[in-house]
Amino acid sequence: MTEEDIHWTYNAQTNCVAVIVKHVSGNMVSRWTDIFTTDGEKPDRNREEEFVDTIRSKEEMIALWEKGWNTLFNTIGQLTEEDLLKEIYIRGESHTVIDAIERQVAHYAYHIGQIVFIGKQIKGKEWKSLTIPKGKSEEYLKEMLEKHRGN
Numbered sequence: 001m002t003e004e005d006i007h008w009t010y011n012a013q014t015n016c017v018a019v020i021v022k023h024v025s026g027n028m029v030s031r032w033t034d035i036f037t038t039d040g041e042k043p044d045r046n047r048e049e050e051f052v053d054t055i056r057s058k059e060e061m062i063a064l065w066e067k068g069w070n071t072l073f074n075t076i077g078q079l080t081e082e083d084l085l086k087e088i089y090i091r092g093e094s095h096t097v098i099d100a101i102e103r104q105v106a107h108y109a110y111h112i113g114q115i116v117f118i119g120k121q122i123k124g125k126e127w128k129s130l131t132i133p134k135g136k137s138e139e140y141l142k143e144m145l146e147k148h149r150g151n
Contacts, residue, residue, distance in 0.1 A: 003058050005122050017115050018055035024111050025068030026050040031090065031104055032075040036083075040090035040100065076101070 006017045015023070026047065031040040055061045084098040095103065120127045132140045 001058075001119060001122065005119075006055070006058055006061055007053060008118065008122055010121075015051060015114070016053055017118055018061050019051055019053050020111050020115055020118075021061050021065050022053075022055060023047075023050040024108060025064040027104075027107065028068030028072045031100070032071045035075060035088050035097070035100075036086065039092065040088065072104075 001017065006021075009016045026045060027050075030042045030045040033042065055064070079097065084101075085096050087094050088097055088100055089095070090100060090103075116130065
């Protein structure tokens, strides 16, 4: 997507890709920082501001995206099996760590779906499918069966 593309919105009630990325990153940093000692909704998070398009460049957007994912992966990478059943809090509500992970994965998937949908709208025929392109299911199945034959 171009610099212009990341700021495109369908109307005033929708979010552009830059805003969605800003929100997802803000959520990840808040949820996955100091999970055992602080609530997942940090007092310094300004969720409402996440929905204001202040992103100045594609590079800034990507840096926010990376910050969020790095925070998530660093925290998850340090968890032990015993940690998964420990209790943590999000907005004062108790969750086991595994429940919080499942909750957040669904939230992130929702927003990533929005980003993909926006990208498809903007790029049209230029869009390169992230999965099996329309009309290519049989071809893909044959390729996969051939690839894994004999394994």
